[in-house]
Amino acid sequence: MADIAIEFIDVVKKYNDVTAVDQINLSIRRGELVTFLGPSGCGKTTSLRLVAGLELPTAGQMLIHGRDVSRRPASERNVGMVFQSYALFPHMSVLDNVAYGPVIRGESKHKAHARALEILELLGLPNLSRRLPSELSGGQQQRVAVARAIAQQPEVMLFDEPLSNVDAKLRRKVRAEIRELQQRFGLTAIYVTHDQEEALAVSDRIVVMNAGRIAQIGTPEDLYDRPNSPFVADFIGDANLVDGKVAAGCFSAGNLNLAIPGEAGNARVSIRPERIVLGGSAKPGSISGEIVSATYLGSRMEYVIATNFTELLVSRPIAEPRLGLKQHVSLVINEKDLTRVS
CATH class of the missing domain: 2.40.50.140 (Nucleic acid-binding proteins)
Structure with a gap:
């Protein structure tokens, strides 16, 4: 279907005798933010890495905008990723960090910097463009990491527990900013977290995972008001x-x-x-x-x-x-x- 951005078709991921992802089937629409939620070891981060191309499925197919990318490496997928650690280059300015992706793809530095400044302006960070990451707060580093991913003009955005390094007071503000940016740019996004409140706040739909399988998929309201199992009822709130x-x-x-x-x-x-x-x-x-x-x-x-x-x-x-x-x-x-x- 034309409005489907990401598809998992009977996806399995095994590490020797351990099955991390077990027969997942899921479709994510264009412009939708879907959160993978579950306890440690449930398979949510592995599922994200399968979309990114950082892991390849043992069985099944991964499709992005209808293209089978199951065996393609990360470099051949137009995917932006925001890591837990932000992974900013410490020796580069904010501006150079944001412009890095377009520059290594062959875009002129002048054009890449111009786009980076536009994105920093949208994120409320234009005055920080010359600073180094070490001179920023945790919340500012998070926004720079998001800006760098957006500058690559990805087909899909992936967030791997992006608020794990942000202090409790900033989490509410930063998660609202991430949601606002995702909607403003119309980004298709997958968001991984183990925090139930965070998932309820940012998601169009939530995929609750347990032991490598999907336990339930639904809107935040569906999962909270109509859980389909004791596990989901107890895990969501x-x-x-x-x-x-x-x-x-x-x-x-x-x-x-x-x-x-x-x-x-x-x-x-x-x-x-x-x-x-x-x-x-x-x-x-x-x-x-x-x-x-x-x-x-x-x-x-x-x-x-x-x-x-x-x-x-x-x-x-x-x-x-x-x-x-x-x-x-x-x-x-x-x-x-x-x-x-x-």
Whole structure:
């Protein structure tokens, strides 16, 4: 299809007896930012390197804009990459770093510098063009690394955990800048991270990976609100995973009884901590519990509440009245906030 930029077709990557990527099938549209998310060793970085040509597949095909690049080296793919370490040349100025790709491809230094200055202007870095990387902050180095990749006019942009070396306060700002630039230039991008909040913030779609396989693909909202397995529910944000039974269209666990679609039998459901409503006294349709821990987290309180069937994590805004340890409370869970995951 003309609007497909990247395709994985039955892609497998093995290292001796270890299967790092196991039979992946995925299509990424032009101008889309797709994030590979998962724990260490899940295959997300290997998948990125397969697109870049830094690794070649053991089996299957890699296509970029319809061209089979499965056996082509990195030098024959028009792909820009932003590494964890930024990989800026320490002896070169910001301007020369950004212009480096076009210059080595044979473009005149004058023309390459002119384009580099335009991109630095767009990124808000024109006054830093003569500085060395060592004279920049982490956030500035990150933007220079992005500028250098954009200057190559790549068909595809790859981000390998780009915020791992940026301090916590800068991450929110830099990730917003990366997303804004990707949309402004209409770049097709793959973004690798193990940070769930980062993935939710920057992505059009997220590919959750586990043990070399794709566990689920969807928009941030899909994955958060409709996880398809206990692994995805627990990995994307916090989740209460509750075991019970489904009979006659009702899920039951202890004194929790809520309507739910699906087949009868043993079931596990996911309930997000912030969707549970707390009250000080019993209400119709509520369950009762006792607070066994209360944690202050600045913008919210997190409570662990013991019920007659399990302990539930509950997150409430800090503006709500504070509740104390051993306090008996009612918990209200709406049917729409229950997601069956097994």
